[in-house]
Amino acid sequence: MGSQQILPGSTLGVLGGGQLGRMFCVAARTMGYRVLVLDPDPLCGAGHIADLHIKADYSDQQALEKMAAECDAITLEFENIPSASVRFIAGKTRVFPGAEALEIAQNRDLEKQFAKNAGLQPVPYFALRQASDLQQAAENVGFPAILKSNTLGYDGKGQFVVNDINELNDAYQQVGKVDCVLEKKINIRCEISAIIARNASAERATFPVSENQHRNGVLHMSIVPARVSAALAGQAVESAAILAEALSYVGILAVEFFVSDDGELYFNEMAPRPHNSGHYTKDACVTSQFEQQVRMMCGLTPGDTRLLSPVVMVNMLGDLWLPDWSGIFSQSNIKLHLYGKTEARPGRKMGHFNVLAEDVESALTVAEDVFNKLSGP
Ligand code: ADP
Ligand code: MG
Numbered sequence: 001m002g003s004q005q006i007l008p009g010s011t012l013g014v015l016g017g018g019q020l021g022r023m024f025c026v027a028a029r030t031m032g033y034r035v036l037v038l039d040p041d042p043l044c045g046a047g048h049i050a051d052l053h054i055k056a057d058y059s060d061q062q063a064l065e066k067m068a069a070e071c072d073a074i075t076l077e078f079e080n081i082p083s084a085s086v087r088f089i090a091g092k093t094r095v096f097p098g099a100e101a102l103e104i105a106q107n108r109d110l111e112k113q114f115a116k117n118a119g120l121q122p123v124p125y126f127a128l129r130q131a132s133d134l135q136q137a138a139e140n141v142g143f144p145a146i147l148k149s150n151t152l153g154y155d156g157k158g159q160f161v162v163n164d165i166n167e168l169n170d171a172y173q174q175v176g177k178v179d180c181v182l183e184k185k186i187n188i189r190c191e192i193s194a195i196i197a198r199n200a201s202a203e204r205a206t207f208p209v210s211e212n213q214h215r216n217g218v219l220h221m222s223i224v225p226a227r228v229s230a231a232l233a234g235q236a237v238e239s240a241a242i243l244a245e246a247l248s249y250v251g252i253l254a255v256e257f258f259v260s261d262d263g264e265l266y267f268n269e270m271a272p273r274p275h276n277s278g279h280y281t282k283d284a285c286v287t288s289q290f291e292q293q294v295r296m297m298c299g300l301t302p303g304d305t306r307l308l309s310p311v312v313m314v315n316m317l318g319d320l321w322l323p324d325w326s327g328i329f330s331q332s333n334i335k336l337h338l339y340g341k342t343e344a345r346p347g348r349k350m351g352h353f354n355v356l357a358e359d360v361e362s363a364l365t366v367a368e369d370v371f372n373k374l375s376g377p
Helices: 019-030 061-070 083-090 099-105 108-117 131-141 165-174 230-246 289-297 360-374
Strands: 011-015 034-038 052-054 073-076 125-128 145-149 159-162 180-184 188-198 204-206 210-215 218-224 251-260 265-271 311-317 334-338 349-356
Touching (some): 034 061, 052 061, 083 099, 108 180, 131 165, 131 180, 159 165, 188 289, 204 230, 251 289, 311 360
Parallel strands (some): 011 034
Antiparallel strands (some): 125 180, 145 159, 145 180, 188 251, 210 218, 218 311, 251 265
């Protein structure tokens, strides 16, 4: 074992205390690390699990200072942490992923350019900087198209499907005339994601590719193994590896792709962190994406990513609260994960469940049946 490794008993920090931060804390504590979370929300889900919860803004220098002083390494749970905070910490302790990768993943235009330069194929798009670009963008991309704000979008937020130049104009006003990309709306056969782990010694491991179904721009289900050809799955894994290398990335990188009707693989976006589509790994892989996140930031060898069982993950949103739990607990092959959120709001991610079965079709049948019962008549 190298001297660079951070071992149990050390303190790990996470910027962001939502469900991803919470599941990171569970994994880190299980492995014997002390964990510290920074999140302004006193009720955040990770705060219940962490050894210490610093309740402060992500750009509060005093809080970042304290965190850096206590932690042997720090990671983040979502990409909207100010990169200036990551740079500030980087001078004081180890922080993964680094500010450069974070800044690329924060900005749709930059991440598409980066992917393109690395040899991947993004959906045809045009970067919009001012109102006078709209006409050219429309001619370039055609309709239907999707207008997406460059920054701060997630779960379909900051996105507008537009069918003509008038709708594009309206959407641009509505999004507040911020920098955007106008993207061709393609006919999607399916969406897949590849989650890759890389440590500072450039050791890598990729989780099995997941097939992702969305509703209203939010992930609804992940199906693993994905029902795509081995060649396509292989291409997705290879693309993720190319990006991780090009970024000299340390941590977990999730890469989303579209498979079009005509079988083309398009790069959609990447997330510099564990991903909702990787929650299946918690029950169905030798190593979960959160344990892997711990391993990467600590300089440990990547854990085995082997799939132990076909699995379907279903997201549980606040729309259906409180669900009828008997539908879940009457099944012997469903694993429930709740995020400790006290207030349910429509669209808010409250938890997920993983259905494990002998084959993906049986898992899917149970998942759909249980989900429909939870959502009521
Ligand atoms: P977010 O950051 O909100 O996840 P995405 O760019 O991944 O944003 O878009 C959310 C969802 O909207 C996608 O998973 C996909 O279902 C749909 N979508 C996004 N872009 C396109 C596109 N160019 N063509 C067709 N559907 C799209
Ligand atoms: Mg997405």
